[in-house]
Amino acid sequence: MVTGQKLCFMSTLIVYCVVQSGNAISPDGETLLGFKAAVVDPDRVFLQWRQEDADPCKWKGVRCDPQTKRVTYLSLPSGRLSGLITNEIGKLSSLKLLALNDNSFYGNIPSELGNCTELQFLYLQGNFFGGSIPPELGKLSELETLDLSSNSLSGSIPPSLANLPKLSAFNASTNFLTGRIPSEGSFLKFFKDSFVGNRLLCGAQLDVVCQDSVGGPSSTSPTPGSDSGASRRKSSRYSTRLLISAVATVGALLLVALMCFWGCFLYKKFGKNDGQNLAMDISEGASIVMFHGDLPYASNDILKKLEYLDEDNIIGCGGFGTVYKLAMDDGNVFALKKIAKTNEYLDRFFERELEILGSIKHRYLVNLRGYCNSPSSKVLIYDFLPGGSLDEALHGRSDHLDWDARVNIIMGAAKGLAYMHHDCSPRIIHRDIKSSNILLDGNLEARVSDFGLAKLLEDSNSHITTRVAGTFGYLAPDYMQTGRATEKTDVYSFGVLILEILSGKRPTDSSFLEKGLNIVGWLNFLVMENRQREIIDPQCEGTQVESLDALIGVAAQCVSSNPEERPTMHRVVQRLESEVITPCPSDFYDSNSD
Numbered sequence: 001m002v003t004g005q006k007l008c009f010m011s012t013l014i015v016y017c018v019v020q021s022g023n024a025i026s027p028d029g030e031t032l033l034g035f036k037a038a039v040v041d042p043d044r045v046f047l048q049w050r051q052e053d054a055d056p057c058k059w060k061g062v063r064c065d066p067q068t069k070r071v072t073y074l075s076l077p078s079g080r081l082s083g084l085i086t087n088e089i090g091k092l093s094s095l096k097l098l099a100l101n102d103n104s105f106y107g108n109i110p111s112e113l114g115n116c117t118e119l120q121f122l123y124l125q126g127n128f129f130g131g132s133i134p135p136e137l138g139k140l141s142e143l144e145t146l147d148l149s150s151n152s153l154s155g156s157i158p159p160s161l162a163n164l165p166k167l168s169a170f171n172a173s174t175n176f177l178t179g180r181i182p183s184e185g186s187f188l189k190f191f192k193d194s195f196v197g198n199r200l201l202c203g204a205q206l207d208v209v210c211q212d213s214v215g216g217p218s219s220t221s222p223t224p225g226s227d228s229g230a231s232r233r234k235s236s237r238y239s240t241r242l243l244i245s246a247v248a249t250v251g252a253l254l255l256v257a258l259m260c261f262w263g264c265f266l267y268k269k270f271g272k273n274d275g276q277n278l279a280m281d282i283s284e285g286a287s288i289v290m291f292h293g294d295l296p297y298a299s300n301d302i303l304k305k306l307e308y309l310d311e312d313n314i315i316g317c318g319g320f321g322t323v324y325k326l327a328m329d330d331g332n333v334f335a336l337k338k339i340a341k342t343n344e345y346l347d348r349f350f351e352r353e354l355e356i357l358g359s360i361k362h363r364y365l366v367n368l369r370g371y372c373n374s375p376s377s378k379v380l381i382y383d384f385l386p387g388g389s390l391d392e393a394l395h396g397r398s399d400h401l402d403w404d405a406r407v408n409i410i411m412g413a414a415k416g417l418a419y420m421h422h423d424c425s426p427r428i429i430h431r432d433i434k435s436s437n438i439l440l441d442g443n444l445e446a447r448v449s450d451f452g453l454a455k456l457l458e459d460s461n462s463h464i465t466t467r468v469a470g471t472f473g474y475l476a477p478d479y480m481q482t483g484r485a486t487e488k489t490d491v492y493s494f495g496v497l498i499l500e501i502l503s504g505k506r507p508t509d510s511s512f513l514e515k516g517l518n519i520v521g522w523l524n525f526l527v528m529e530n531r532q533r534e535i536i537d538p539q540c541e542g543t544q545v546e547s548l549d550a551l552i553g554v555a556a557q558c559v560s561s562n563p564e565e566r567p568t569m570h571r572v573v574q575r576l577e578s579e580v581i582t583p584c585p586s587d588f589y590d591s592n593s594d
């Protein structure tokens with residue numbers, strides 16, 4: 001048959017072509033093309049990385065051994081590259097230098113980098129690598145420089161690194177590392193400035209004594225029945241190490257979770273005691289300050305009510321203290337926030353700052369009605385919002401928010417935040433945007449709460465330590481690195497909030513952590529694969545695809561790692577209004593506008 005022959009001829013041609021192109025590039029070139037395929041490259045760095053070349057030796061950022069043509073250098077620092085680095089990179093076994101620093105790579109540092117045993121210089125600083133430092137790096141016996149600073153690495157520093165005989169420069173500063181710093185071998189040479197900016201690291205280098213329970217991963221008992229490794233004798237030492245590091249990471253995460261839980265528990269407990277103390281505190285010279293006659297009661301009526309508050313009235317507790325529900329005799333209900341600890345700064349600025357916060361009125365902000373000031377405790381009086389927090393609505397209830405409700409909440413929160421940033425004088429940076437600080441009224445309208453509190457209540461020493469556990473997933477990388485809050489760090493947190501509302505998943509959901517990602521890493525991954533619509537919560541009914549695309553676009557811009565690329569909140573509101581199809585004009589429902 002003619003057609004049959006034609007087909008046959010064509011398939012021969014195709015096979016021929018494939019074989020040709022298979023011959024065309026060296027195995028190292030193939031590996032690099034695989035690396036390229038997983039990386040988003042907005043500046044077209046990889047323009048001349050071509051499949052047709054015989055070897056990759058003339059490609060940008062690549063150098064080869066002149067004889068063997070094996071790749072020895074891969075150097076692509078200080079760009080805008082973003083993506084995962086897979087274990088395939090372990091095939092570049094002649095690599096001497098790998099410099100991918102100051103980009104936006106995320107995910108885990110691949111453990112099979114340990115196969116590149118000729119590596120002398122490894123620069124990975126200034127990215128978003130998460131997970132733990134692979135103990136396999138301890139196999140790199142030629143390694144002289146290892147810079148992992150300014151990433152999001154957790155877990156402990158593997159003791160195997162101390163055995164690297166040639167290691168002369170090491171930097172792990174500004175990560176989330178925990179546990180004991182190795183104090184032997186090559187680590188004798190490294191001092192404080194290699195480790196600073198990791199809250200939970202301990203050891204002589206930092207002048208921090210290790211508590212025994214936190215000290216080393218070695219105290220954790222091995223988990224029985226853990227998988228696969230046993231069959232392969234050769235790698236069994238390795239899998240033990242891996243296992244230990246995994247246990248350590250999980251342990252560290254548990255520790256953080258436990259600390260968070262404990263903190264809350266203690267607050268609750270103190271809250272209880274304080275419930276009784278509240279009366280005493282207040283009788284000795286307490287006063288109620290009301291803003292704009294917003295609280296139409298005599299001071300004494302309120303003080304008397306406060307006397308009878310006890311643990312039954314507690315509705316929640318957070319980083320700053322306990323929240324009580326206060327019902328007045330006329331049926332009005334308020335939320336009282338009792339600040340757990342006060343400091344000197346607070347005493348000095350409390351009234352002035354609260355005067356400012358109390359003067360801010362906006363439909364999408366929780367109204368601060370007044371406060372009770374006594375020498376030993378501070379109580380803020382807010383509107384009570386019957387819908388509770390968005391955190392509970394997304395993660396705690398069995399009835400799920402539908403699409404229109406979610407879009408409406410995003411809109412409201414955006415407007416509230418835009419008002420704080422652009423229309424208040426002085427402007428207010430929230431610093432603590434997260435789902436538990438978005439409250440809902442009876443019609444599921446959003447109200448931003450706790451604005452201005454972070455600045456007022458956190459003294460500079462404690463801010464990361466006390467706050468990070470609950471807020472971790474929302475913090476912009478630039479904020480984590482510098483500790484300086486700006487409007488743009490709020491915008492980042494708002495982008496995370498959009499992703500949380502769309503996906504119904506907490507920013508640090510365990511499914512992300514397993515893959516070494518957080519919600520932003522996950523978004524980047526889905527966008528890269530052009531699967532971003534999969535972000536939507538399967539429990540969300542009535543999703544409109546065009547609006548979803550627009551919201552993902554806005555969120556992606558908000559969580560840009562470069563603060564300058566993030567839009568202002570004004571711009572966010574504009575984009576939401578023009579691109580996202582809103583349900584019904586919610587203004588009709590405005591129940592208690594003043």
Ligand SMILES: Nc1ncnc2c1ncn2[C@@H]1O[C@H](COP(=O)(O)OP(=O)(O)OP(=O)(O)O)[C@@H](O)[C@H]1O
Nearest residue numbers: 316317318319320323335382383384385389436450
């Ligand atoms: N005005 C309010 N009306 C109704 N419920 C409230 C109000 N304020 C707070 N709550 C409830 O109390 C809980 C605790 O609030 P709180 O602000 O103390 O902690 P948080 O928001 O989790 O953390 P943070 O201390 O960072 O704000 C909230 O999650 C919410 O359920």
Ligand SMILES: *[C@@H]1O[C@H](CO)[C@@H](O)[C@H](O)[C@H]1NC(C)=O
Nearest residue numbers: 087088089090091092112115
């Ligand atoms: C790394 O080495 C291990 C053990 O020798 C091997 O099984 C694995 O395939 C290697 N990985 C790569 C990417 O070459």
Ligand SMILES: *[C@@H]1O[C@H](CO)[C@@H](O)[C@H](O)[C@H]1NC(C)=O
Nearest residue numbers: 125149150170171173193194
């Ligand atoms: C480690 O990195 C940080 C930030 O990247 C830098 O400030 C510090 O000086 C570095 N330390 C060493 C020992 O190079």
Ligand SMILES: [Mg+2]
Nearest residue numbers: 318436437450
């Ligand atoms: Mg709050």
